[in-house]
Amino acid sequence: MIIAVDGPVAAGKGTLARRLAEHFGFAYLDTGSLYRAVALRVLRAGQSPEDGAAAAAQAAAIEPADLADPRLRDEATGGVSSLVSSHPEVRARLLAYQREFAARPPSGAAGAVLDGRDIGAVVCPDADVKLFVTASAEQRARRRHAELLERGEAVAFDTVLADLRDRDERDRSRAASPLKPAADAHLLDTTNLDIEAAFQAALTIVAGGKAP
Secondary structure (H helix, E strand, C coil), X not given: CEEEEECCCCCCHHHHHHHHHHHHCXXXXXXXXXXXXXXXXXXXXXXXXXXXXXXXXXXXXXXXXXXXXXHHHCHHHHHHHHHHCCCHHHHHHHHHHHHHHHHCCHHHCCCXXXXXXXXXXXXXXXXXXXXXXXXXXXXXXXXXXXXXXXXXXXXXXXXXHHHHHHHHHHHHHCCCCCCCCCCCCEEEECCCCCHHHHHHHHHHHHHCCCCC
């Protein structure tokens, strides 16, 4: 079974996807970590995130250790990941990895949960259940701001909100796999939901699909 969880940054899709994977005993892949890993490699190589060929070469060189790097969650890494993910050649390099994970989940798991921006529409168009998790820009910025402060990163809320809106615009307007719900995705607005309420709502949606 494959569950696709898509949505913009800080909508809560990652936490929700992990909870679903734990609940059903499925393998979990945060596809955003792949693009963050490419971004981090680009930054460390001193390359421009606007250089699609260079970014694609870094995507081809990703190793498992890259996905565990603590700097993946840095704000700078996130900003660059939005840029490198706009390159069709980067997306093509990472598409096979994601599809292989979904088709053959590691450790013999009975299913997989993948979260990202284009899972339901592009990576796994035949997923059993598709969720598109969203929330207002202001609420998402509040969540992201709180997360950064908790990690000791001093940043103004207005800066976080402006960066989030910029990233939303890039993700929605890019030519390669723009951020948008799959035609058959279930919309889950978490603006006024805490994680437990969002999780219960997601379980209800999955139960209406092909839950094990």
